[in-house]
Amino acid sequence: MTYRPLADEIRPQSLDEVVGQRHILGEGGLLRRIIEGGNIPNLVFYGPSGTGKTTVANIIAKRTNRPLHRLNATTASISDIKEIMAAQIGTMLAPDGVLLYLDEIQYFNKKQQQSLLEFMENGKITLIASTTENPYFYVYNAVLSRSSVFEFKPLTAADVLPAVERGIRLMGERLEGEVVCEEGVKEHIASACGGDVRKAMNAVELLLNSAKREQGKLLVTLADAQTVAQRSAMRYDREGDDHYDIASALMKSLRGSDPDAACHYLARLLEAGDLITAIRRLLCSASEDVGMAYPQAALIVKALVDNALQLGLPEARLPLAQAAILLATAPKSNSVYKAIAAAQADIRKGKTGDYPRHLQNVHADSAGMEREQGYLYPHDFPNHWVKQQYLPDALAGSHYYQYGDNKVEQAAKRYWDAIMGGKP
Incomplete structure (x- = not known):
């Protein structure tokens, strides 16, 4: 007997069996109405792995009696799509055209995505593209404009739990033994899979295949479930x-x-x-x-x-x-951020101007220039401060830094207000 992964065996065959996604597949959901209507447009599904994107594509193919061809953009090319066109379009195998499920479409570059347009527009291929990334950043605009976009949301533990229970029943039948789970096993798998049903089914399959068998019963411990499911809740891509x-x-x-x-x-x-x-x-x-x-x-x-x-x-x-x-x-203040942002905004508007003469480097005085620099050295004055202009003339009087309303900054403000005679 050919081995069949549990995740594939348990794959839903109808919309009612799909886990989660009630916002688009529940009674009255837009995607459900489109599928039941039978007139399938080009579609883009996006969301985390294991949330039902491939499953829904399979259900669409089954309901419309159209062959489904699966390609993964990490390894496929436009020539693969042309081969599908040449082999099936216009033949008795696909009188109404085919469905092309292109997984991870974000790995097609712009030129490859543009090449999809000719196949989408002649109506012989209906594209169902899936991606784990935001399509508005990773999918070419012309492809998006010809498609309906649907978000598949992460599944909750409550969504996944029925699938875990069903998977355990199927494994019990496959292994011909009564499954006895310690309290909390099913719930732990459902919560630790990170909203990915495929991960949950892989955990169930591994647990049951390695379970201790006593008197015809398959014993599943919580400790084993924790070991199998550890770190599986992490969904993380450093470039995603x-x-x-x-x-x-x-x-x-x-x-x-x-x-x-x-x-x-x-x-x-x-x-x-x-x-x-x-x-x-x-x-x-x-x-x-x-x-x-x-x-x-x-x-x-x-x-x-x-x-x-x-x-x-x-x-x-x-x-x-x-x-x-x-x-x-810690107490909070964004006065630093606001000050430098305001200063940069003026510079980007072209508000710069020459440096005040008294702030220029003294090397200018030794280069034959007959101008007095006029710089006042603050440490020669009471409280180490003296009034003089530091900003360029074009920006004289501009204020970027505003004291925050916290204790530290207000103390500094009081200090300088007293020294400067109450002038900011």
């Missing part, structure tokens, strides 16, 4: 959307003063082995989000980062977690 989403979530959690969320997203980066992204976000937040409200944070975070780099993983998690908690619980 997940990379940017996790980095963004960490940064925003630090900014939002939520140490629990900061630790969560930091842990996800560390579990994926991405030490560099975690470090960059922490160093950036120290200046962007804490800034002048607690200037020492930048020094402390830098020291903790140095410790982490010397330790390496897994021990690096401790100083990095300390840095994350410090930043999340």
Whole structure:
């Protein structure tokens, strides 16, 4: 008997059996109405792996009685599509045309994606493209404009649990034994698979094939389930959307003063082995989000980062977690960010001007120029300050830095207001 993976055996045969995706496949869902109507347009499915994209493509082919050809853009080329056209289009094998399921379309370059257009527009091939990345960034606009885009959302543990239970029943039948699971086994697999049914089925298959058999019963322990499913909940691609989403979530959690969320997203980066992204976000937040409200944070975070780099993983998690908690619980000020952004905005508008004469390097005085520099040395004056113009004439009077409303910056403001006579 030919081996058939459990994930393939359990694959749904109807829309009602598809796990999750109720927003597009539930009663009244748009994609469901399109499929049931039978007039299938070009489609783009995007979402994480194991959420049903391939399954729905198979169901569409079955309902429309059209042959489905599967290609993966990581290995396929336009010549593969031409071969399908030559072999089947216009023959009795495909009187109504074919469905082409192109997986990972983001790996086709722009020229290859443009070449798809001629096949899409003659109506003989209906394209169903899938991608794990945001199609609005990775799919050529002309392809998108000729397609209907549907998002397949990550599955919850509650979505996956019925599939896990069904997989366990099928494995029991396959192995001809009664399956006895310790409490929490099914729930752990459902939650640890990261919303990927395929991963969950692989875990179930491995668990049951290696289960202890006693008196005709297959015994599945929670410890074995935890071992099989460890790290499987991670969905992470250093060059994909997940990379940017996790980095963004960490940064925003630090900014939002939520140490629990900061630790969560930091842990996800560390579990994926991405030490560099975690470090960059922490160093950036120290200046962007804490800034002048607690200037020492930048020094402390830098020291903790140095410790982490010397330790390496897994021990690096401790100083990095300390840095994350410090930043999340520190007072916040974005006055540094706003000041440099405002200054750069003026420069990009062309607002520069010559350096004030008294700020120029004194080498100008020794080059035959007969001008007095007129620079006033602040340390020669009370409180080490003297009024003079520092900005170019074109920007005189401009203000970029505004004191934040935190204790540290307000103390500095009071200090300088007193020295400068209340003038900003």
